[in-house]
Amino acid sequence: MDARETTFDVTLPDAAFISNFTLEIDGQLYPGQVQEKEAARQKYEKARQKGHTAGHIGTRPRDTNRFLVSIHVAALSEVTFTLHYNELLQRRRGTYEHTIYINPGQVVNNLLVEVTIQEFKPITHLHVPPLRKDILYNFQNNIWNTYAIVQRPSSTSAYIRYNPSVADQQRASLQGLSGLFIVEYDIDRNKDGGEILIVNGYFVHYFSPSGLQRMPRQIVFILDSSGSMTGTKIDQLKSAMKEILSNLNPDDSFNILQFADTNIEAAIIEGLRIFQKSNTTRTSSSLIIFLTDGEPTEGETDTSKILGNIDKENGASIPIFSLSFGEDADYHFLRKMSAQNNAFVRKIYEASDASLQLTGFYKEIAATLMANLTFHYLDDRVIENSITNVIYPSYFEGSELVISGQVTDNSINSLDYLIKGVGSDGPLEFKPSNNIVQKVGAEVVPSNFSEVTEKIWAYMSIKHMLIERLKTHNQTAKNLLTEKATQLAIKYNFVTPLTSMIVTKPEEDKVVDPNEDYEMNDSPHSVWDNALTGSLGLALAGRAPSYVDSDPHFIIRVKGLETSVCFDVMGTDGDVFNLVRDEISGIVVDATVAAATTRQRRGANHMQPRIDGASVDQGNQSNNETEVKVKTYLGSVLISGSRTMLEITPQQWKINGRVYKWKASQAVSSYKTKIVTDGTGKMIAIMFPHRITLLVVRHMRSKSQLRMGKIHFLGFYIVDDRGFSWHTHGLLGQFIYRRISLIKRKNIRGGKIRGKLKVEGNTRKSRKVVATLGKRLNLATNQHVSCWMVQKNGKRLLDGNYSDYIIRSKNVTISPRKFKRRRHVVH
Structure with a gap:
């Protein structure tokens, strides 16, 4: 019997993200993995061609309400699938609506x-x-x-x-x-700054004040009356417009523009110029409602040029809401136009209820209560670049604005903010009230509650990035937003327009428990050799982007500078330094300092320990005193990410608590991460998914050296950094996307060369720093490399002070976080 493909058409809310897809094949469970869309598709096709069971989820083009689930069933197999999705319910027309198809x-x-x-x-x-059914009807x-x-x-x-x-x-x-099973509900509301939920370092702010007066509005309706609209569609439009106009407030004004030749650019620009000629006041609100059933066919037809021209004309940032009527309308173009002009698009399906669809859309924006809102979070514990969105052109009656972000203090019990906007009577401000929600009743499941805000933050961040990606004209910015949204979706296991989920039954009979580390079937030699042909080979050639080794030296390769930059950091025995922290990929690297002390009698100076092994003069104490030389090294390295915790010391290493010895050659896999030792047992490569590879090098002392007070130690190398996000930080991580340029160079006494470097990129403030050209030893290759040496603990080269990177608690454990959403609807 041959293998066959079975397709399930699963209908979901258009705002939902699939978060888990599990196959049960002949009684065995196989969880899905979220990957970049094309990579997932290739993996699925490879499994399908081999006749193995595989499942793949991807968005179906031009139908944002459905997901296509394809399951390739091997002969004589029984398959059950379980699908989970998450959605942040949007408040529309005064209620939340949860729909199950x-x-x-x-x-x-x-x-x-x-x-x-x-x-x-x-x-x-x-x-x-x-x-x-999908068809709308009026019911009591x-x-x-x-x-x-x-x-x-x-x-x-x-x-x-x-x-x-x-x-x-x-x-x-x-x-x-x-049909559609629908649950509608709403909650009690007050005329205040809203409700804030803070849990485990994440906050969600819900803003939907009641009791505000409607603002006067000026509305321009731009309506397609071309030949394709004749018949039923134009009759439905007329019926809808009669109801919409009858519900306008006495203070509202409106204009209706018709265009019959599908010259979209000319119609929009004419509508914008109406506002330029009118006498709008600060306490009134303006908007355009644009409806078409076609695509640009007259005048300018290049959609990218149309968007650019509209952007130039709309200096007042008038919101342009678009209605895409029927299958022939260019929905993608309209979606982009509305996103770039502070609004949204809505599909109007050609059906008997088109008139109700149109009036239903209008009811969502029928009353503007506030305009030009800005949310200011004044507490310095709020991570500024983590906030999803703080500027909103309008707040409509019956809706809700939701803002999410991160805080640095998990124990925070208050949040200072200021909301500014304009209402019907002039400027409005909202300040905090007693609205911090941290504890709930016993009926709430604690595990769900503890994860709720983080998942909302991830969900909203991805949504925001996708909108910003749609709006931007800059290809570089678009690529960066695509990368960041993809990384976040993969981290939180979301199926989005950029990702797909793949689950494949392994070729071998053994079923791998996803919660258990297991020995890889790959030969350790083959894995290591394959790695050496790529980025690991660069590390061994001294070309790693950045590393810390020896006693120890920090050596950084950065964009814009041919020669590396190096610096040393003060440290004492037991200090734990954060080397890398990426909130998007979830990868964190911390290193503990270990000190080696040697003594010899020599009329010398008393020395103070320093992490680079150099000596700090404390003054001449006595000619008979024993000189104390203290050198500090990396005594252990803790690496976490992708549900994997790796603790490495010169004696052993652990994966999620399981102990391994430094064998000559071995390969272990933990979830999606591969850990491989080289053929000598001196190096461990940690290969995370999505182009992140780290390397830990072990340096062992001889017995005679140990008797002299020297110690075994480690070196840490970032080999492949392409998968780290823009938000990566830490002593080493902050330099991944940083730019450093040499702006001045001169010879000084002693034959040395001094340079002035300019530090730019993902840093709060560009700055200049003085450095001296020197050499440092790369112990991975036993060769010296040239570098610009920055003194005083990397002052001005680092963000903040070196002490900011010391983790105060030495008993730090880092575990991956999960989530639930706040509008918690489970079915």
């Missing part, structure tokens, strides 16, 4: 839907309407789904159970039930 295609013996809602304020509205809010059972354990929680019997399903259709 039910369409099994047959009568199901046990059809069960369970929805659990847990909020932090009282639930004031809850409604479960009857199952309905008091009509309930008779098969849904609703329980209210408390004022802040609800439980909904939908379990229609076989007979109930057959009464609907011989093919069973098909």
Whole structure:
């Protein structure tokens, strides 16, 4: 019997991210892995061609509501799939709406839907309407789904159970039930700065004040009346416009522009110039609503040029909301135009309910309560570049603004902020009230609650990056946003427009437990040899981007400078320094300092320890005193990331607590990370996924050297840094995306060369630093390398002071974080 492919068409909310996909094949579980989209596709095709079972999830083009799940089933296999997704519910028209798409295609013996809602304020509205099709219709809010059972354990929680019997399903259709199961709800609101949830270093701020007066508005409707709109579509548009115009406020003004030749650029620019001629006030709000069923065919037809010309014309940043009517409209172009002009696009499907779709869209933006909002977080414990978005052109009645970010203090119990905006009566400000939510009732599952804010932050950060990626005209910025969004999606296991999820049954019979380290089937020699042909070979040639070794020296290769930069840092025995920290990839590297002390009698000076092994003169003490020489080294290295914790000392190394000896040759895998030793047992390569490779080198002393007070020590090398994000920091990590240039060079006394370096890039402030040209030993190659030596603990070369990188607690354990979302709906 031949292998066959089975396709499942899974319908999800368009704002949802798939977060887990598991295959159960003949009783064995195989979890999915999120990868960059093309890499996942190639892996799936490779498995399919071999006849092995494989599953792949990717977004279906032009249909943002559905995900295509393809499962290639081997002969005589039984396959079950489990799909998990996450969604941050958006408040629209005054309620949150959670939708589950039910369409099994047959009568199901046990059809069960369970929805659990847990909020932090009282639930004031809850409604479960009857199952309905995609087609909208007007129904009374008091009509309930008779098969849904609703329980209210408390004022802040609800439980909904939908379990229609076989007979109930057959009464609907011989093919069973098909439709949208919807739960609507809302919570209590006040006229204040909103609600803030802070857990485990992440915060989420929900802003939806009530009691504000509507702002007067000036609206320009730009409507397509071309030949393709004739018939049903133009009748539906007229019907919708009659209702929309009848609901305008007395203080509102409007214009209607028609364009019949699909000259989109001319129509938009004409609409923008209406605002330039009008006498708008600061306390009024302006917006454009643009509808078309086609693409540019007259005038300028190059969409990139149209976007550029509209951007130049729209100096006042008027929001342009787009309605993409039917399949022939250029949805991608309209989406980009609205994103670049502070608004959003909405699809209007050609169906009998198109008029209701149009009026439903308008109700979302029917009343502007505030304009030009900015959120200022004044607490210095808020990490500024972690905040998702702080500027909003409008706040509409019935909606909600959500901002998320990170804080440096996990014990924080207050957050100082200031929200500024303009309302109907002029400027408005909101300041903190008693709105910090940290503890909830016993009915909330603690593990869910402890992860909620982090996942919301990741979800919102990816969404924000995707929007910014859509808006930007700069290809370099677009590439960087693509990389950052992809890395974050992979870290949090999200299927996004940039990633896909792949799960493949291994060719061998053995099933690998994803929570267990296992010996790799690859030959250690072959893995190491393959690595040496690439980036590890560069490390052994002294070309690693940055490293710390010897006693120890920090040597950095940076963009813009041909010669490396080096510096030494003061340190004492037991200090733990952070070398690398990347919040996006989750990789953290810390190193503990170990000191070696030697003594000899010589009329000399008393010395103070220093991490570079040099001596600091403390003054002449006595000709008979014993000279104390203290050199410091890296005594241990702790590396964590991708659910892997690697602790390395010269005597042994551990992976997630499991102990390994420094054997001559071995290869171990932990989740997606490969750990390989070379053929001599002197080096360990740590190969994380997505082009991150680290190298730890072991330096062993002889017995005679140990008797003299010398110690075994380690060196740490960043070999391949391409997978680290822009936000990477630490003593070494901060230089990955930094630029350093030589702006001045001169000869000084003693034949030395002094240079002035300019430090730029991902640093808060560009600056200049003086350095001297010298040489340092690379123990990996036993060769000296030239470098610009910066004195005084890397002062001005480093962000802040060297002491900022000391981890105060020596008992630091770093574990990967997980998440849940705050609008917590489980089914």
